[in-house]
Amino acid sequence: MLSFDDVLAARDRIYSVARRTPLQYSHTFSEMIGADVYLKLESLQRTGAFKIRGAMNRIETLSPDQRDAGVVTASAGNHAQGVALAATRSGVDSKIVMPEHAPISKVKATERYGADVVLHGADYNEAAERAHEIERREGRTYVEAFDDELVMAGQGTIGLEILDDCPMADVVVVPIGGGGLISGIATAIKARRPDARVVGVQAAGASSAAASLQKGSRVELDSVDTIADGIATRTIGEETFPVIEERVDEVVTVTDEEIAVAVTYLVERTKLLTEGAGAVPLAALLGDQIDVAPDETVVPVLSGGNIDLNTLTTVLMRGLIANGRYLKIRTVLKDRPGALLDLAGVIAENRANIYAIHHDRTSKDVAMNAAEVELDLETRGHEHVVELLDALEAAGYEVDILA
């Protein structure tokens, strides 16, 4: 099983390429959560995520022959970029198989880090099959995304950094997909500070670790469904499971809505872009899923920031809606001069801001002498939404809430 010495050894191998990432005290989240919160900003890691650490530890321990033959892997995400940059910086050739419909931005980033990208297959499984073919045919070493002790040890260096910067950490909260990240971190934390708790967080739509711990053996899910694509894994690893069983105190889950709210808070309050998978620790803390005392020090690991800009827009919108900060409504006006002005007056009196108005006099759903109007509004929170809706009703409007 992965040992503390493995993590210490990794530390001597990875920093020629990986960055020691900052730990930042957050006034905002300390206040919201009711404890001292330090954010581990692994989203500022090179390639935008922690995967570079494990990849580098794996590649730096290849034999000379293995180095000459090069490496291969399959990934649509952070692992692709981590392997690409680690290999290039170690002078090792890399081939990365990505599914054909991988976002162009991720394909380009992987190429930019020096990998030879092969686009193949409709999904990750088909890409992985092709990568294993290349492994056999070309004699390349397949770099596992999580189920490999050297990879797990590399990710564990995050645990060492956390305790170096914050020796009094009481609770460390870590995302779980395949379990590589938390295996490494828990091994480091428990060796140095056995009383600290290590809590894993999964998306509710991809919670194989929670199910596996309950059952006492690895559970493979039939399907996964979450906006946190970085942890949308059907099962945890064979190597990671026993480490998690032994060294992780608890695993909790969060909903997509909670994830969207956490991503939105991180962007707005701390100016940090975090991907869904990277925001689950904070989502669990904000959702009171984890018990922390006011005098305790909590470290959520923001594991990555690689969120597609289109996904980001969608997630931010969901986050604002979930917090009562954005409201989309439809109502019907008498089609007479000034009707829209009257409506705008009620909204202004209640201090909501209008983002957009769609006004349609020809909709077939309403009476001939009426007009339908849709409004996108900026609101102050749930109470304000209720107040505003009450005021509209009192003024005689029938309102449908669209979002």
Added chain:
Amino acid sequence: MLSFDDVLAARDRIYSVARRTPLQYSHTFSEMIGADVYLKLESLQRTGAFKIRGAMNRIETLSPDQRDAGVVTASAGNHAQGVALAATRSGVDSKIVMPEHAPISKVKATERYGADVVLHGADYNEAAERAHEIERREGRTYVEAFDDELVMAGQGTIGLEILDDCPMADVVVVPIGGGGLISGIATAIKARRPDARVVGVQAAGASSAAASLQKGSRVELDSVDTIADGIATRTIGEETFPVIEERVDEVVTVTDEEIAVAVTYLVERTKLLTEGAGAVPLAALLGDQIDVAPDETVVPVLSGGNIDLNTLTTVLMRGLIANGRYLKIRTVLKDRPGALLDLAGVIAENRANIYAIHHDRTSKDVAMNAAEVELDLETRGHEHVVELLDALEAAGYEVDILA
């Protein structure tokens, strides 16, 4: 005139509330710009921008009577939050006048930092009038946003931090609105390292400093127009102008499109949210507006991260379009089975990704047996856009580019 000693004195006053912000080497921008680039991450400052430094220095130097009477100011932006938090942390009462239509998120943030917010007036000028009324009526001290040596000195502490972390800085690039930030930074840099250059950057639609330097006296613009609202100032200050004349080497301007591209790169590549005003130094460097040699060390100051989430979405879209990464087109299909499939085939062959399709068989602009289709596409850059459009034309489609 502002002296280096003023800046040193400010350093002893501000760190009970202000954060010492990180300086981070950027592989991405070093490669793109062709020099060693270190980003000064002032966007990670408390309240999300540098204004807290100057506000704190001003408030900490109030007399006991002035402290008791409290402070007042007007602002729709970062200055509001900076004054609010600095006052609260110093135990001083604050009133901030904000224009009536200020974004709710900014009003709430200012209240959260402990200020009494007064909503008044249609724009900044009307809010400022009311704030000066309050100053007279209540005997409060008005905290200037930039035209005050104590405020300038506070912002100058950024220059000290830059040289502490990067003594070999050759070029420091700083946004200019009213000139408070660059006055302070230039004073610090030139005192410690006279050979370093300090370059100011303005938005092309709000370039009073550039015009003033050319004319040799302060120029007031009739109007300003830029997405960088943090530096949308009609004139630089009386106190800041002579400092800029003496200590700033050069002032350049950037367009809104260049600003949008810089914000987009910062989000995508470094996972940092930066407001338009904070991104102008990088925009100027990416646009080759500033001469830097390959062996030089350049420090763009990312002065703030307070961008409204709605503005962010718009800016990111503009940034992607400007880089050929997003394409919106309209074309007409024969209205027969499989026509849309044929079109999608041409797009797939050319490896563009389809984000959205709007298909309308009833548009009045097209012939009866044809249908109009609008496509939102993810593309790889300008060359790819040209290739794709050529391929569509070769396949017989007439294409309108919408964005």
